[in-house]
Amino acid sequence: MKYLICTLFSLALSAEAKIKVVTTTPDIAQVVRAIGQDQVEVQSLLNGSEDPHFAEARPDYILKVNRADIVCAMGLELEVGWLPKVLSKSGNSKIQDGGAGSCFLGKTVKPLEIPKGIVDRSLGDVHAHGNPHFNLDPLKLAEGGQEVVRVLSIALPSQEAFFQKNYDTFKKTMADLHAQVAKNLPKIKVMEYHKEFTYFFKSYGLESAGSLEDKPGMPPSAARMALAAKMAKEQNVKILLASPSAPHKTLERFQELSGVKVVTVPSYVQTKGEAVSVEALQKILGNAIQ
């Protein structure tokens, strides 16, 4: 009996010792699980079907963040419309900006498309620190993993080497995945509805004719559609990728005008469905291009 109690007690202790990590997207949740392994308990606020630009500061998010040791977000202003409210209403000092549990993967990523000159809203929803959709490039996602190593090591310094070793493995897994997907990708000319596939295109050397949105976050006008369709025809664009939140009628109209194949694909790992991991999502995107 005494042995049983001791075993249960030690099990309880080990369960308590797990670092509670809340992530904004399932993509980051996978990174944290890969690096933290059995030392972390991870849950994602979003399920991958939402647009992280426009998520809501839902009270259930506030509750999850309230009980977290670490909150990991993409950063680069992707979650700026709702995450600050979630953090401030959580009453959890650890995970606030500057706290030991504050983790933004974008801090360790070299972003693409950092705007130059004066940045204002006449340019649309431009992110001053660069394009935040780096999750679609496995190599960039691995870059972001360094931030996860940093915060996990602060939370559990005794496991720093363990986290670093796991990170190295994760980085290699992402590099292998990248090589595998790259092997089968034809070098065709592509487009995107919103600039959320830019990292994927760039990483795999796919030449992009740009986005259908003239300005980020602003649905294209009829004139823009006609111009983009003409340009797509002239430049022999083969495919346009869009996420499920892009307006369907606009996409159908563009396909009619341009003859370019429009494919709707997830742009984040999802907690349900086919894109349940970074690997699965990369393969879906790779298949869409073929």
Added chain:
Amino acid sequence: MRSLVLILLLASAPHAHAQILQNMQSAAALDFVAPLHFEDSTENKLDVRSAELIFFGPLDPTFDATLNFAAHNEEGEFVAEVHEAYVGSSKLIPNSRFRAGKFFLGVGKLNQTHRHDWAFVSAPRVQSDFFGEEGVADTGAEFSTLLPTEAYWDITVGVTNGYTYGSHDHHDEHGHGEGEKPHVPTHYLHAVNFVDMGESGALQWGANYLGRTDAEELKTQLYGFDFVFKKTEGKTTRLLVQSELWYRNQSGPGLETTEEIGAYVFPQTALSERLFLGLRMDLFSELNRTSVSDGSRQGNLNYAVAPTLTFKNSEFSLLRVAYTYDNQTYQGESDTINQKLEFQWVAILGAHPAHSF
């Protein structure tokens, strides 16, 4: 006008010292409204209903601060005033946050949402009668805590000076003047719960109490219920249902007790990513109104419907048109009908703070 110039100068200061004040964010919100009253055209004009300047950011590693100036057109002159000026923290007390200073009281839904962020143009009667056109802002302290329960329970309590409260005049945006020392300061409680319905949507509801006894010993007690339901797909809120129900009881020495009840419900659906159609329905009744002629209880009901169409050009600018049909009925008297069309344009410059659910 002079004060507005001073504010604008203050607003331009951070640019000159960007290195020092880079953590201070600023925003400006312009709210243009043009009402077209069918029965009385004296107020039919395009006007800047409010021009707000908001500054917010961390003071230091522990505290945050918010400063919000708003200017309203009051008898031809834009009078700028401090709407909110408070310091608070969510880092000092575990699971809790607090603020001290001047702020819109944390009760209900509309009262703690800046008017340019409302889902419709004008206040329903229950809001304008119980809180003023724009809401009750007062100076005091407010404390909120998340209960350590499985479900989300956020409890807010607050006490404010209570020298002024809302507006006593419907044409006033909210109370002005110094007021008088109340017998019991304004105090309130707001308990908020959240229900996640998965793919069907999410519901937040709250129960409210607010009390105050003014300098003339008029005791006011308000009990309220608020809820917001949202079903979101991708980036679009496909369905929004927002509602508040309030009951007010006022009594005092030498005064007859008055009881009033009012509510609104506003369902809104997305017609597209940028176009939204809503219909607000308002009810208001004085429960113990008596007839002037014989002193008997006089049945009465004020009801209104306001279909509202909103076009969001972007996250930072929207155009809105609303038609309001308002009917005041008193038993034994003929109905008073008021109709109006309202056009609204909201424009936000700069870094607007993130919104609550």
